[in-house]
Amino acid sequence: xxxxxxxxxxxxxxxxxxxxxxxxxxxxxPIYQTSTFWQASPGKHQGYAYARGKNPTRNALxxxxxxxxxxxxxxxxxxxxxxxxxxxxxxxxxxxxxxxxDLYGGTYRMFTxxxxxxxxxxxxxxxxxxxxxxxxxxxxxxxxxxxxxTNPTMQIVDIAACAKIAKDNNILLAVDNTFASPxxxxxxxxxxxxxxxxxxxxxxxxxDVVMGALLVNDITIYDQLAFIHNSCGATPGPQDSxxxxxxxxxxxxxxxxxxxxxxxxxxxxxxHPKIEKVYWPGFENHxxxxxxxxxxxxxxxxxxxxLKGAGLDETFRIASSFKVFTLAESLGGVESLINHxxxxxxxxxxxxxxxxxxxxxxxxxLSVGVEDxxxxxxxxxxxxK
Ligand code: P1T
Numbered sequence: 001x002x003x004x005x006x007x008x009x010x011x012x013x014x015x016x017x018x019x020x021x022x023x024x025x026x027x028x029x030p031i032y033q034t035s036t037f038w039q040a041s042p043g044k045h046q047g048y049a050y051a052r053g054k055n056p057t058r059n060a061l062x063x064x065x066x067x068x069x070x071x072x073x074x075x076x077x078x079x080x081x082x083x084x085x086x087x088x089x090x091x092x093x094x095x096x097x098x099x100x101x102d103l104y105g106g107t108y109r110m111f112t113x114x115x116x117x118x119x120x121x122x123x124x125x126x127x128x129x130x131x132x133x134x135x136x137x138x139x140x141x142x143x144x145x146x147x148x149x150t151n152p153t154m155q156i157v158d159i160a161a162c163a164k165i166a167k168d169n170n171i172l173l174a175v176d177n178t179f180a181s182p183x184x185x186x187x188x189x190x191x192x193x194x195x196x197x198x199x200x201x202x203x204x205x206x207x208d209v210v211m212g213a214l215l216v217n218d219i220t221i222y223d224q225l226a227f228i229h230n231s232c233g234a235t236p237g238p239q240d241s242x243x244x245x246x247x248x249x250x251x252x253x254x255x256x257x258x259x260x261x262x263x264x265x266x267x268x269x270x271x272h273p274k275i276e277k278v279y280w281p282g283f284e285n286h287x288x289x290x291x292x293x294x295x296x297x298x299x300x301x302x303x304x305x306x307l308k309g310a311g312l313d314e315t316f317r318i319a320s321s322f323k324v325f326t327l328a329e330s331l332g333g334v335e336s337l338i339n340h341x342x343x344x345x346x347x348x349x350x351x352x353x354x355x356x357x358x359x360x361x362x363x364x365x366l367s368v369g370v371e372d373x374x375x376x377x378x379x380x381x382x383x384x385k
Contacts, residue, residue, distance in 0.1 A: 004067050009183060010252040017063025018245070029060040031242045053230045057238035061245050062213070065203065068182040068248070069195050071215035073222040075229050076241065080178065080198025081106055082234030083212030085114075087143070087174050087194060089228045090221075093119030095142040100127040100157065102150040102357045104198075105346035107176070113348075124353075128288055130161035137169050146192075147176040148185075149292075152304045152341045152365040153358045154279040156288035159295055163191025172221070178202070181332070183255040184296045188217055194225075201332030205247040205254055209240045254334060257370035258301030265368050266303050268377055274384045279304040279358075301368035302331060304341075310362040315340065319364055324371060324379040331367035336376055339365045 004016040018029050032055055037048040048054050058076055066074035077083040084107055091097070099111065101124045111122045123136045127146060144166050148157040159175055166173035174194040175187035181202035187195045197203055199211035212234075216222050229235060266280035281292040282299030292299060307315055319327050325338040329345050339345055342361050346354055354360075368376065 005070075009068070012067045013064070013251045014249045016067030017060040029057055029242065029245055031238045032056045033238055051238075052233055052235050055235075055238050055241070057241040057245070058236060061241045061248075064245060064248060065182075065197070065199075065213050066215050068251070069177070069188055069215040070186050071188055071195065072217045072219070073215070073226075075214045075222075075225055076199065076236050076244075077212035077214070077229070078234045078236045079210045080196070080200055080212035081110060083196050083198075083214050084110060084176075085234065086214065086225055086228045086232065087145075087196065088115050088120065089232065090172070090224055091120055091142050094140055096121040096123065096136075096138065096140045097143045097145055098123045098125060098133055098136045098141060099145040100147055100150055100155070101125055101353075102153050102155050102359070103147050104151045104176070104178075105341070105348045107145075107147070108346075109348040127157040127162070128155050130158045130165060133162065133165050137165075137171070141169065141171050143172045143174060145174050145176070147179070148295075149179045149281055149300065149302060151179060152279075152302075152339075152346065152363065154179075154281050154286075154302060154304060155357075156281050156286070156292045156295075158288070158291045159185075159187050159190040159192060166193070167191065178332070179302050180296055180300060181251065181255055183251055184259075184298055184300055188215065190295060193218065193221060199244055200330060202255065202258075203248055203251065203332075204244050205251065205333060206243075207330060207333035207335065209243045209247075211236050211240055211244060254370055255298075255300075258368060259298040261370065261373050261376060262299065262301035262303060262368045264373055265366070265376060265380065266299075268380065269303065269305055272380075272384060274308055275305050276308040276362075277306040302365070303368060304363055304365045306358075306360065307362040307364065312361045315362045315364065318383055321383045322379055323382070324375050325366065325383075331365075333367070334370050336369035336371060336379075337367040339367070341365055 004012050035051045039045040062074035146157045173192045175192045176196045178198040195215040197213045199213050270278045280303045325336040
């Protein structure tokens with residue numbers, strides 16, 4: 001469907017980037033399972049030469065995701081980490097990145113264990129107050145990397161405030177929008193330069209694909225990222241692109257249900273005697289609730305909890321005793337998941353670093369799915385007994 005930019009979110013989720021297939025009229029974008037494309041004479045082809053560079057199924061998805069983030073351009077990667085990697089490769093040795101002190105463990109690992117040795121310096125700081133950024137800016141600062149809500153303590157970072165600081169200092173702002181999804185938050189509209197997604201999560205929505213994406217408005221940034229994308233090769237295959245095109249068609253419906261269940265479960269846990277603390281940006285006493293309200297349309301289905309007085313054994317016992325929630329890494333699928341960040345998703349962050357921001361041994365993270373609320377509540381009740 002052409003000219004989708006003025007259409008509502010759900011209509012874009014279903015139609016953007018997708019036309020009946022020109023060769024057969026197939027309504028659903030076919031899986032173009034081909035690595036290469038015929039050329040009538042060298043360089044003379046129908047827009048596609050080699051599938052690392054461009055594939056029609058992936059192209060349709062890139063256009064669809066761009067439409068959901070109000071972006072001009074999209075690029076899909078073989079994982080969320082592949083997308084993060086491409087952004088950091090915009091920089092050169094000597095450059096510096098300012099980022100948050102609560103990040104997905106894999107992002108922290110890539111920054112500290114991979115790119116630090118290529119001469120890039122990272123500052124992991126408290127971004128709950130965006131003004132802290134100015135203390136770390138110098139002439140080498142090239143990028144601010146923000147996750148909001150953060151993984152796993154649900155801190156909220158003021159995207160518009162970060163964007164103003166970035167613009168004033170000629171620095172790029174990239175926002176990892178994985179936890180919010182484009183249904184809840186659109187960082188480019190708030191002044192960010194690059195939006196990143198682990199498509200594996202809410203966009204895919206069914207825990208059957210690993211993929212990443214970058215969405216941008218500026219053609220110069222797009223050209224640089226597209227060059228890295230093709231040169232370094234972290235591109236996804238057509239089958240996975242098809243699965244995500246299919247998953248995205250229900251993003252708006254799923255997100256409504258995630259938010260509804262998330263809200264009810266956050267309140268239930270907040271009143272539970274076994275729980276010491278609940279991290280969820282929808283609570284009025286969340287330190288940045290006002291910013292969450294300003295930049296998000298709802299508060300999502302990601303919740304973290306601290307178990308009252310529980311040691312590691314007790315935490316493991318509880319984490320292993322769910323019947324509807326599944327103990328597993330990842331998030332954002334239709335099914336509810338429970339995760340122990342300290343030993344699973346954030347195990348690569350040194351204990352003293354993670355504990356400073358609250359990623360303690362008795363913290364559990366819930367990805368609230370779209371099952372029947374009563375079943376989820378009953379499962380929490382029995383597991384916490
Ligand atoms: O797993 P992958 O698609 O490569 O995406 C990495 C990634 C990036 N950013 C955020 C905010 C993420 O949460 C992730 C992946 N996170 C998990 C697997 C997890 O369970 O937290």
